[in-house]
Amino acid sequence: MAGLQQTNSEKILLSWVRQLTRNYPQINVINFTTSWSDGLAFNALLHSHRPDLFDWNAVVSQQSPVQRLDHAFNIARQHLGIEKLLDPE
Numbered sequence: 001m002a003g004l005q006q007t008n009s010e011k012i013l014l015s016w017v018r019q020l021t022r023n024y025p026q027i028n029v030i031n032f033t034t035s036w037s038d039g040l041a042f043n044a045l046l047h048s049h050r051p052d053l054f055d056w057n058a059v060v061s062q063q064s065p066v067q068r069l070d071h072a073f074n075i076a077r078q079h080l081g082i083e084k085l086l087d088p089e
Contacts, residue, residue: 017041020048026060039068039088046075053079 014029021027024044029035036042043059053075059068069088076082 017045020045023048024056038065039063039070039072042072043068043075046072046080050079 010032014032017029021029021041021044024040024047027040027044029041040060043054043056046053047056047059054071059071063071066088073084073088077084
């Protein structure tokens with residue numbers, strides 16, 4: 001039963017992420033692994049809530065995946081109080 005609830009929770013969270021990132025054509029979140037590796041999904045989540053914090057087009061066009069991940073984690077820490085739990089490498 002616990003495994004079933006986790007699966008449902010994951011589906012709900014995935015649906016929420018897809019809803020928040022639907023206006024970002026570069027983003028296609030289909031899972032919790034490969035869909036996050038380029039840093040775009042993390043940045044899109046932040047930008048969807050606080051577009052005033054950074055220029056989306058600059059993040060998309062000028063940064064490598066590691067730089068985009070680092071950017072998202074730093075923005076989350078500095079402006080939203082979310083500690084960095086993952087290493088971009």
